[in-house]
Amino acid sequence: MKDIQENQAAKEKSVIRETDGQARILAKELVRTARFGALAAIEPGTSYPLASRVAVATDLDGTPIILTSTLSGHTSAILANPACSLLVGEPGKGDPLAHPRISLFCKARRIERETEEHARVRRRYLSRHPKAELYADFGDFSFFALTLERASLNGGFGKAFELVREDLLAPVSDVHAWAAMETGAVGHMNEDHVDAIKLYAEVLVKAGEANWRMACLDPEGLDLAAGDKVARLWFKEQLADPGLLRETLVALALQARNQD
Structure with missing residues (x-):
């Protein structure tokens, strides 16, 4: 038995x-x-x-x-x-x-x-x-x-x-700093960089054409939304510091333009 x-x-x-x-x-x-x-x-x-x-x-x-x-x-x-x-x-x-x-x-x-x-x-x-x-x-x-x-x-x-x-x-070393950065960065991207967001969703994630906007950011990536659609774009490496976010987003946009 x-x-x-x-x-x-x-x-x-x-x-x-x-x-x-x-x-x-x-x-x-x-x-x-x-x-x-x-x-x-x-x-x-x-x-x-x-x-x-x-x-x-x-x-x-x-x-x-x-x-x-x-x-x-x-x-x-x-x-x-x-x-x-x-x-x-x-x-x-x-x-x-x-x-x-x-x-x-x-x-x-x-x-x-x-x-x-x-x-x-x-x-x-x-x-x-x-x-x-x-x-x-x-x-x-x-x-x-x-x-x-x-x-x-x-x-x-x-x-x-x-x-x-x-x-x-995902480990978050400084929740306050990340939250403060996210609030400004998401608003800024949605107001001034819709073209980059579109590239993230349609070229890098291959999520299809839609009226994409940035929903959230975190140390490992970003969430994109368009109505009922949700897509996730992962960073190549986890960001230890929110100060690294701007150059990461710029690099991703450049990568997408080169692939487009």
């Missing part, structure tokens, strides 16, 4: 591939480009899993951010028990199980109003979901950070990985 159990355990373990750089990028891209996800939490009073759809954005380091109302069942669930999971990854044509998705195991934390963190995540969330500005400041709405514990990545048939938080998050 013991041999059977050991063989079964070894068989199950062999299904999981060794986490490599490609798996980490895929996992991060699924999270960074997600517009929505399925949030699963434990329903208070019944102990049944409660799954509901939520709109998603990310903080500078890649931590998922959601905005919920106290009228929603999942809000009372994560307030009573912060342990939850978030499934992201949109299916495309054909078999939905052939498309990548990732389950994030998290602890929900409500973000206090009138704080620097609240201002930062509010700005980043609304850059992805601008229509949410109509209700984001209502008294019964709150932003929650879904603090990552670990994740299960399914990159398609036969491509399963187990990831830890270090595989998913």
Whole structure:
């Protein structure tokens, strides 16, 4: 009996591939480009899993951010028990199980109003979901950070990985400096450099023609949005200092023009 159990355990373990750089990028891209996800939490009073759809954005380091109302069942669930999971990854044509998705195991934390963190995540969330500005400041709405514990990545048939938080998050040495830089840089790019943004999306990312704008910046790359479309452009190297951003964006625009 013991041999059977050991063989079964070894068989199950062999299904999981060794986490490599490609798996980490895929996992991060699924999270960074997600517009929505399925949030699963434990329903208070019944102990049944409660799954509901939520709109998603990310903080500078890649931590998922959601905005919920106290009228929603999942809000009372994560307030009573912060342990939850978030499934992201949109299916495309054909078999939905052939498309990548990732389950994030998290602890929900409500973000206090009138704080620097609240201002930062509010700005980043609304850059992805601008229509949410109509209700984001209502008294019964709150932003929650879904603090990552670990994740299960399914990159398609036969491509399963187990990831830890270090595989998913980008180190941010100075959150205040990055947040201040992002606010000005995103506004400046969208006002004065629409041509460069178009090159980023259509030439470097090959995301197709659209009215692209820059949504967010972080040490590892930038998010581009056009209506319901979201695209991610990764920097060649993670930026240790926000002061390196300008020359990086200029270099990317030059690269795109040379490829165009």
